[in-house]
Amino acid sequence: MVADMAEEQRVDRLFQALADATRRDILQRAMAGELSISALARDYPMSMAAVQKHVAVLERAGLVTKQRRGREQLVRSSIETVRSAHHLLDELEAIWRERMHRFGEVLAEPTQGGTP
């Protein structure tokens, strides 16, 4: 029941993030375990900055989180988090917030043929 703009933008970001083979590869590897950005940069024929950019796209889509440990930046998949009961309840909350907003709007309308 969530089909609002914000939700659509989230979906767009998600599909944009997954539309690139390198990013899909990074995500799959992150799902298998923690990764450091420098290790990723060694494995792909691209600069550290380019890898950082890919990770940032995945991060904005809510697919990975980044964490600093000493001099290393670690990438971790957040797909399990996304699937958690907590997250599901957050989505339901968003549905009900919108629903109650509309409820209030309909309620605030002047009644047809009502008393002036």
Place this chain on the structure above:
Amino acid sequence: MSMTSIEKDVDALSMVVTCEFDAPVDAVWELWADPRKLERWWGPPTYPATVVDHDLVAGGRVSYYMTGPEGDQHGGWWRVVAVDAPHSFEIEDGFADEDGNENPDLPTTTMRVTIEAKPEGGTRMVTSSTFPSREAMEQMLEMGLEEGLSAAIGQIDAILAPG
């Protein structure tokens, strides 16, 4: 309208939404009891609801469908458990198949609504939803009615599957 609280209980898989309205109890009740009013707020603007049957009495049934941007239709129904108009009712909220019949394979949500006058004026409405299991809640969100991110998340495994 002011939303005074949303309490989510991850262990009990429940959510309680409390709202206050500057309107009398009867007017708030009407938004559930009048199908033409109900369909104006139940579905989002992109998935408007059309209420087909509406019998808000104990043992009664409400059925509706929501129409998506592609003309896709998603049916739902309420089995009315108890009603004390205009103050409370309890329903089971479930999914329908393509013919509008109850789909027993899909989970139902129990929802209890109470509407009461506040001593200082206005009305307080409390909506409590309880899901049978985490799997049920997940399934519910991934169903047709819940387009968007959940559906996309559901496709991630397929997208990531090694070709």
